[in-house]
Amino acid sequence: MTVAASGPVFSLREIPFSYRGSWFGFSPVVAEQTYAEDVHLVSHQTGMHAVLRLVPAVETTITATPHQLTWSRDDGRIDLVYDNPDTVRVKGRGLGLHLLAADPVLTPFSGPYFYQDPRDDSYVFTVYQTGRRYRITLISGRADHLGAQALGTAERGVVLPDDEAWEIAIEEYETARAPYASTDAFEQVAKAARAEFDAFAAAVAPWRGDRTPAAELAAYVLWSATVRPAGFVTRPAVLMSKHWMDKVWSWDHCFNALALADGLPELAWDQFRLPFDHQDAAGALPDSVTHSEILYNFVKPPIHGWALRHLPPAPDPGETYRLLERWTTFWLDARRAPGRELPHYQHGNDSGWDNATTFDHERVVETADLASFLVLQLRQLASLAPDPDTSARWSEQADRMRDALLTELWDGERFRARGVRSGRTWSSSSLLDLMPIALGEELPRPVRAALAARIERHLTAFGPATELPDSEHYQDDGYWRGPIWAPSTVLIEDGLRRAGYPDLADEISARFRALCEKSGFAENFDARTGEGLRDRAYTWTAGAYLILAAAHERRTRP
Structure with a gap:
């Protein structure tokens, strides 16, 4: 570029x-x-x-x-x-x-x-x-x-x-x-198109400059991938790409919402709310939405409570609470086996980490990342609740799930996954097992320290690999079995910062930003070489760059 x-x-x-x-x-x-x-x-x-x-x-x-x-x-x-x-x-x-x-x-x-x-x-x-x-x-x-x-x-x-x-x-x-009917000269049309984009870039990245050389192109990736409402797309929507990944998946949208939030809050809330327009009778969000198709065969992880912590106040807090409550209740009612406190995924696709090694042994699995995201979501429900009694009820549920996470899946050194039907537990070399760092200050200090140390082992010159680089299962282009991804990077960076590891968070942010400046905004990246892989114009990658660059500029500029 x-x-x-x-x-x-x-x-x-x-x-x-x-x-x-x-x-x-x-x-x-x-x-x-x-x-x-x-x-x-x-x-x-x-x-x-x-x-x-x-x-x-x-x-x-x-x-x-x-x-x-x-x-x-x-x-x-x-x-x-x-x-x-x-x-x-x-x-x-x-x-x-x-x-x-x-x-x-x-x-x-x-x-x-x-x-x-x-x-x-x-x-x-x-x-x-x-x-x-x-x-x-x-x-x-x-x-x-x-x-x-x-x-x-x-x-x-x-x-x-x-x-x-x-x-x-x-x-x-x-x-x-x-x-x-032609009304304007070609040069006027070109000038107006440039002004449209310049206004968007100024809104979402007013801090851009020599220290953030990829910011304007990141803004273009988001701007150019936005579509007007049509078909099942009920709001102005940022597709994940205008290459072949031309959908809105029900966790990708959160990162684009965060990237837009400061400068274009209305558009940001459209991104957050779009999958909720298709919430089903059970409270589940669709796996994905596009012009002519809605898929419900899988879901995506409940990171929406985490995302709400970083969004500006909801324009309609009552409705936001109601939608988040139904999405959370889906996990509590439909994704917990009888007598179990912890929820489960039914397939790796539900986690967003489709083929992560965490799912190699079984597919219907209780995992630490899922419980952690739901703890954050329950906390958010408590903060949005309409009255003190309801707030206390959600806080109590959050406490119970956090305690069950630590009692049932933490073995003293690492988090383990558990098969829902078999009851057996195992650990993997996937970065997914370390995602409870998203709980930040909610974790006991020894757990935070152990997670931070393991995250460092995943860190390559370009960012955190999704599979340990020395693992026998690592693949350079293995989707979630090695390459660096934007969402895991943003979630880990935020969790480490709240867990008391700002230096490690700074290093991860710096390496990922440098990666985007070198290799653009690919769906994912080879963790060893930094080469962009798969779809090369992925908006949540551009959004992640803007999120991390904006935060870095806020922290370091006078």
Whole structure:
């Protein structure tokens, strides 16, 4: 990543070019870990779908900044900017462009249908995969077309010349809308797009500067991954990515809420509340929410009480209490075996640490991290309770769960997991077993000291590995069996600070921030090399950088 006068310059292979509120972006990433040669318009309505290929007439250099995407070669140039969340403007001079259907095959059940609208001579793709239309309107210059109304396999699209200047608009919409009318010059549209992003960055990272060189790009990752309400997405939402991880998972959203909280509290509360809009009759939150799908087959860990400790006061505390109460009661009623004080996960996916070695022996397991998060959540319910008696009841439950955690799962040296049906216990070399550090000052001093010492053993040059690097189970790209992740880093850093280990917390924060500045905002990172892994534009990673950088700036600036 480099920084230009117009903002950070980034690679489209790592971060898609998009705009706050839009459901589409521009990227060569067309499916999970699948990279095309050309930039595509990729929509996230009804899933991730490549819709159009944008192919310059000759090989070009591509430059992406937060407000403008540019193809250039010699004296030729094509610029693309967002006019609004569902419309882009594209302007060319001395360089031709082909806009072609990404899928060349049209059947009665799938594929793109392409025609010319007789109302205004615009060109329209109707795409089965997204259920949307994509209209190309010529604003100036001339254009030719290929394959209009063609069936079967055909090249379909619009061809713009390289021997004269031209400008077009591309829109995504449902069934019909008035012909596109150009009101502002291209330069004004570009200036407005830049101002939109600059205002967002100023709100979420007003402290950014030379000491935080990745802050502006982190803000862009959050801004560009935000979508407007549509389908099952009931509020303005920060997707985890506008690559293939294009959902909101029910713990990822907490970290994005915290990153936005100081500068954009309303948007932050939208992030926190979105999964609660789909809370089921049992009080459970969905595993994930996206445009056209809600999944309930798993849940995610109850870190919401922890998150509320760090959010500004709720705009509707009574409703927040009610929602948190139902989510907590789900764990107490539906996830505790008869006669047991401690709750259990039914699968590693419930923990968010899908394949952590903690779950190698059994899947239906009482774990120390889950009990710790619920203690924090019960404490938060006590602070939000409508009356003293209710508050006392929640505090008593928190005390009982904390005491059961220490009595039943602490063996004097480490926390153990316990199989719910077998009753047997075991320890692992996963960082997950050390997550009770999130309880901070609630833990006895010897327990804090033991956890802090074990966390140090996980610490690599880039941050805390999720599996001990010298473990036989460690894998460089093993998902939760080695790589560094943002959420575990933030939770541990916060817990260590409250547990009385600020120096170790500072070191973890510094290493993770340096990692992001070196390797961007990947879903996770190789703990040995710092290389970014999997989805390379993950918002909770960008959010974690902003959380840690903002806190560091508050602590160290005069």
